[in-house]
Amino acid sequence: MDYILKLPEYEKVIKSIKETIITNIVLVGQVPAPTFFEQNRTKVILERMSELNIDECSTDSYQNPIGIIRGTRRNMPPLFLVAHIDTIFDEDVDHNYIVKEKYIAGPGILDNSAGVGILVSLPEIFKKLNLHFKSDIVLAGVVQSIGRGNLRGIRHLLRGWSSPIRGAICLEGCDLGRLNYYSNGMMRCEIICNISSKQGWENNFRPNAILVLYEVINRILKLRLPQKPQARVIFGKISGGVKHGKIALTAKLGFEIQSDSEAMVKEIYNDIRDIVSGISHERTVDLKLKTVSSTNPARLQFSHPLVKQTISVMKTLGIAPASENSESELSIFLANDIPAVTLGMSKGDNYHLENGSLEIEPIFTGIAQVIGVLLALDSGECDG
Amino acid sequence: MGNNAWIKKNTFHFSDFKDLNYLVREKKRKNLTISLCLPTLNEEETIAKEIVIFRSELVLRYPLIDEIVVIDSGSTDKTREVAKAFGASVYIADEILPDLEKQKGKGENLWKALYVTSGDIIIYIDADIKNIHHRFAYALVGPLLLYDNIKYVKAFYERPIAGRRKTRPTGGGRVTELVVRPFFSLFFPEMAQIIQPLSGEYAGFRKIFEEIPFPIGYGVETSMLLDICEKWGLDVIAQVDLEKRVHRNQDTKALGRMSFAIINTFVDRLEKLGVIKTQKKLLTKMIQYKIINNEYRPDIFDIKKLERPPIIDIPEYCKKFNIDQGTKKND
8 A cells, every 4th residue: 555655756756757748648639530540640659659668569450559568477467558549530620739838728638639648658657656567567549439439449459358357447538536437338329310302392391301300309208217227318419401491301310328227228229219110100201220339337336446446546646536437448348347447637628629628737646546546456456 | 954963862851860869879979969949929829839849859758959949039928938837948039139239030039049059059940830749850950960961951841731620731832932942943953952941940050050141031041041052062951851840821921021031132142142233222122912991002011131140250159159259269
């Protein structure tokens, strides 16, 4: 537990190389990395990691950039630190980052360029803190995580990893205080409505794709969802039509079914599939339900030593922990029975906007907490 | 003419100098110091990023640069505060050599930087580069450290223009192609091998910079090339491909004013070299037009051809650097 007492001192040392941390966030963040098109960012991450002379640095067959720092004990399973490298911003968005006295701003900084920049900075930070670990430390940027990516990068990485994994920490740009250790079952779906665009009087009074989706939403809202197991349907995205005075011939709805019960997710999905089939039949429209991605529910108990140690580390650094479910890399670790948590690195604004901004000062506390949890994992205190 | 012997011999790519440990060793072996100068005027949006990246990579991780100096023309935004907060030495141009008549312009800042910096090599980098990377500095000093014949290095790159939302892949370099290259082709064809004569990023030995005059405005890049080439020959110059530089786009009228100053510099140097002789003194006003209430009104800019002399002719400079003004040699 000695390391807990050292954390405030570590925080100061980490701050002393703030230029390197900011540089890594900026150099990584300025390379566009929309999901499925992360190659250029992968290259920069590998360049940065190889400059730091870490023991191994390469990509796996899925182009996940991976760096390994060899541990002092040969047979000890590795510890993973991961950050997803894809963002929601297209390549043609200007990815210029601005650095001001108190913050860094630019597209994708919070989700998740800051997490990646910090991941890349860790070898330098370990060196500065003179830290050596018993386990191998695997630093992994993972591709194809968000949206349609369906966490393919992390799924592939873990599938291909032959030896057991001792534990993992997932890094996210914000918010400092975030402590995720459970993930709901989730099914991410799209409903797409297409109306025939044939010309002729018989097609003059065609249904409106937006109104069709409106009907679908209303019927889903009428579903009775239980409180136990907890379940909900979140409508997150909608788009459709071409211009104000034209009947919309296409429309798309994106939503997630979330529950802590896998069976409940499937049950709600079946109900929605029936709604979609019914409306498609009754209104004679082309209405399709597609599953974009899914995860199974998994969790650590609050009493798990990793959760307890993480809370202890956070409290030592004056961070108030806040927990909710998270359907990210975490869920894949947990589903593979690997103890893992997700931690936020700093505070920020405009989460998914082009002018997203990350406060500089809390970053050092955020990194100190990662070091604390990593030391806890390495010491064996979290081996449940 | 088509002679491209120089371009083959003296053109490099930044990746040729990627081994920063080697550059640091060579710098130490040759007992050299290096100063980085960033001239600024209202660069609050970009200055911190430049300083942070250069400090991280070329001061802290690889001790290649010994000092980072910002010379400011009197910014009204927070340029100076931000630069100081990230560890740069910040000077207001007017406060350097205060007994001299005050002038405003990028060339003035570069010239005065010679007085406040101490490096044997000086790197000049514009402070408005959006995609700044430490290669912008190490690639410029690389040829100076590794090739004894090279005394001055100029950058060239692809120049996409950053718009409000999107970055356009081509553009920029209009003044180069429409003004400078035709002049080079007409009078100094061997210099047409310099791909981007107006690039704002260059590095050289102090010994070179202190012996040439500096126009205070836009003509500084052109005059520097012409003077170095005339005094020491093209072979002391090298150019380095930095691949991509994203910068702010300037409107055509601003480029017109820039061209005015550059043409003025060209004519001046051509006269001094006895290549041409003008029958009357060149005027100093650039006349442009704008439409106000359906009426064409002149927009007149006074762009005087002001030039600072070689700084080695300034007694304060010689005193500071222990140079005997009579022999112009270090004591």
